[in-house]
Amino acid sequence: MKQSLCAITSNVEISPGIHLMWLEAPDIAAIAQPGQFITVRCEGLALRRPFSIHQVVIASEAKQSQVAILFKVVGKGTLWLSQHQRGDKVDILGLLGNGFSVGPSSRNLLLVAGGIGIAPLVFLARSASPQHAITLIYGASTAKELYPFSSLPLTLNPSPSKGEGKGEGEKRSNLLSLPDSVRFIPVTEDGSIGKKGMVTDILPDFLGWAEQVYACGPIDMYKTMANMSLRAKRSNLKVRMCQVSLEVRMGCGIGACYGCTINTRKGLKKVCHDGPVFELDDILWEEVSI
Ligand SMILES: Cc1cc2nc3c(=O)[nH]c(=O)nc-3n(C[C@H](O)[C@H](O)[C@H](O)COP(=O)(O)OP(=O)(O)OC[C@H]3O[C@@H](n4cnc5c(N)ncnc54)[C@H](O)[C@@H]3O)c2cc1C
Numbered sequence: 001m002k003q004s005l006c007a008i009t010s011n012v013e014i015s016p017g018i019h020l021m022w023l024e025a026p027d028i029a030a031i032a033q034p035g036q037f038i039t040v041r042c043e044g045l046a047l048r049r050p051f052s053i054h055q056v057v058i059a060s061e062a063k064q065s066q067v068a069i070l071f072k073v074v075g076k077g078t079l080w081l082s083q084h085q086r087g088d089k090v091d092i093l094g095l096l097g098n099g100f101s102v103g104p105s106s107r108n109l110l111l112v113a114g115g116i117g118i119a120p121l122v123f124l125a126r127s128a129s130p131q132h133a134i135t136l137i138y139g140a141s142t143a144k145e146l147y148p149f150s151s152l153p154l155t156l157n158p159s160p161s162k163g164e165g166k167g168e169g170e171k172r173s174n175l176l177s178l179p180d181s182v183r184f185i186p187v188t189e190d191g192s193i194g195k196k197g198m199v200t201d202i203l204p205d206f207l208g209w210a211e212q213v214y215a216c217g218p219i220d221m222y223k224t225m226a227n228m229s230l231r232a233k234r235s236n237l238k239v240r241m242c243q244v245s246l247e248v249r250m251g252c253g254i255g256a257c258y259g260c261t262i263n264t265r266k267g268l269k270k271v272c273h274d275g276p277v278f279e280l281d282d283i284l285w286e287e288v289s290i
């Protein structure tokens with residue numbers, strides 16, 4: 001774990017209130033695993049704010065390697081961060097936490113994202129592909145809140161090309177594409193794109209196919225998934241291993257304050273130090289609040 005001042009290479013609002021920020025952070029880029037996170041010091045706030053690693057690019061010149069975070073503006077810290085531009089520097093602490101793990105014999109991976117929970121799962125999809133068959137179910141309330149995946153290649157240099165407006169150039173060159181091998185299933189509550197409903201409505205259709213399930217999203221999504229798992233166990237059905245990333249409020253982010261402690265079937269755990277990724281069935285969901 002290291003504290004460093006990292007230069008922002010790009011900060012683009014890719015959909016209303018959602019920012020994709022690329023940072024020059026070679027030490028973190030070199031070792032980051034999907035599901036791990038960093039914390040950012042936001043001016044005027046005592047507590048650093050945690051963000052999952054959304055993507056990593058290793059440059060041929062190592063010191064230019066970058067990481068991306070994808071964040072939703074919800075309060076003072078994220079608003080402050082959203083107002084920063086290319087060239088500004090932010091104080092980062094990382095790498096933190098334990099990420100997702102993929103079993104050596106698992107081939108079919110089901111990824112389940114709710115809203116901004118897409119952030120760490122894009123990294124997982126890109127690093128587990130093409131060795132694994134991946135289905136990504138991704139839900140939001142409406143089409144314009146879905147991450148606008150691009151089919152354009154990922155570039156390290158977000159400079160606009162000649163004749164192109166700066167904003168558009170930055171936006172185009174920084175969006176990520178999903179590998180062709182990823183089966184992408186959008187779900188919206190209003191049916192404006194993809195299936196209508198919640199991700200948990202269609203999840204059961206894929207459980208027979210998946211060997212492992214990975215999820216990141218709101219607590220209600222996890223609670224519904226935990227109930228599904230419980231019902232399946234009671235009916236003696238085979239239950240897929242499911243790992244979830246828990247985005248509880250944090251204090252120190254480094255295991256020192258106990259502010260993120262949750263109760264699990266394996267005892268008390270600190271989300272920042274023992275997680276943020278846990279087995280769905282290990283968590284005592286009735287005791288978790290965010
Ligand atoms: C391990 C981890 C990874 C995370 N990754 C991401 C990410 O990739 N992208 C992203 O947008 N956010 C992520 N979050 C949540 C993010 O840290 C919070 O949204 C952020 O700290 C809010 O800071 P703020 O000062 O803007 O809002 P605050 O003023 O602190 O809070 C504003 C509102 O947001 C709610 N809120 C604050 N923190 C959380 C939280 N952790 N979970 C749910 N609601 C919260 C508050 O209850 C309040 O209603 C992650 C959290 C954790 C613990």
Ligand code: FES
Pocket residue numbers: 250251252253254255256257258259260261270271272273
């Ligand atoms: S946030 Fe301090 S111990 Fe986890």
